[in-house]
Amino acid sequence: MTIRIVVAEDQSAVRAGLVLILGSAPDIEVVGEAGDGERAVELARELRPDLVLMDVQMPKLDGVSATRQVVAEGLADVLVLTTFDLDEYVFGALRAGAAGFLLKNTDAKDLIEAVRTVARGEGLIAPAVTRRLIAEFAAPSRPVRVPGGADPAVVERLTPREREVLSALGSGLSNAEIAVRLDMAEATVKTHVSKVLGKLELRSRVQAAVLAQELGI
Structure with a gap:
């Protein structure tokens, strides 16, 4: 299957480099x-592409709003790509429904694999960003900030099996x-993930992973 992608980046030289890297992959x-x-x-x-590779800081409409x-x-x-690893951009992109978040210093091989991962329907967050998120979750007396604005109580809607799936998502699996x-079969996992997202009123599995971490599930 060929992954059709739109590259959104305001710096023409950087955009050309991204296009060259991604175009080198046969799929x-x-x-x-x-x-x-x-x-x-x-x-x-x-064009209705499979994926948009979205820069955060762009003219006319920023990447978070575009996402x-x-x-x-x-x-x-949407796979968000930026030079910034500040929390405001991470949480902004995740709340906007981004399926992944990468830093621009990601090497070519990892960028291509990230596109493939997101195209498979699996969320992705850069390791450096993950460390920041974990530190944020571990902060004492920090109010819960649920992605998408969902009420934490909606977790009670999940079946025991769906809670297990949510826990696994929180582990980044x-x-x-x-x-x-x-x-269980991988097809069954996909069904459970879809049900979890629907019940929790979330847009992506990455948001579900963040929520699982937020609530200590």
Whole structure:
């Protein structure tokens, strides 16, 4: 399967480099390029790609706002790429429904694999960002900030099996790894993940993972 992707990055030289890297993969096709957030949303509507690689800081419409529009309209998954690992960008992108978050210093091989991971429907957060999130979760007396604004009480809607799946998501496991841990078929895992997202009113498995960490599940 070919992964169709739109690259949104305001710096033309950086954008050209990303296009070159992604285009070198036999299973990835760059179908569009955008230099600002508004154009990224327009291309997502026009081309319906599988994935948008979205920079955070762009003119006309920032990457977080553009991500929110793309996800809300169900146009594509979004993998956010930025030089910044500040919490405000991480949480902003996750709350907007991004399926993944990478730093721009990610090497070419890891960037390509990240695109493949997100295209498989599995969320991804850069290791450096994960460490920041864990530190944030561990902060004493920190109020719970649930991704997407969901009420923590909605977790009670989950069945015991769905709570196990949510716990596994919080550990950062892929569908295949969850299948092994819980001794179930991978297709069944996908079904449970979809049900968890629906019941918790979340947009992505990454948001579910953050919620699991937030609530200590």
